[in-house]
Amino acid sequence: xxxxxTFGLRAIFAVPAVLAALSLFGLVAALIGDGVxxxxxxxxxxxxxxxxxxxLIARKHR
Numbered sequence: 241x242x243x244x245x246t247f248g249l250r251a252i253f254a255v256p257a258v259l260a261a262l263s264l265f266g267l268v269a270a271l272i273g274d275g276v277x278x279x280x281x282x283x284x285x286x287x288x289x290x291x292x293x294x295x296l297i298a299r300k301h302r
Contacts, residue, residue, distance in 0.1 A: 255291070262287040 266284020269277050
């Protein structure tokens with residue numbers, strides 16, 4: 241019989257913490273300035289959307 245996988249708090253909250261940090265960075269970057277800052281803001285705010293899309297696609301292919 242195999243044991244179920246157990247994960248610590250660090251493993252459980254690593255991806256949500258990174259997504260939160262990227263979102264915060266994106267919001268701040270969008271408020272700081274124009275040009276390159278706007279692009280960094282879009283990329284930072286696109287990260288959670290990309291993660292959701294990846295999760296939905298991966299779930300569909302299971």
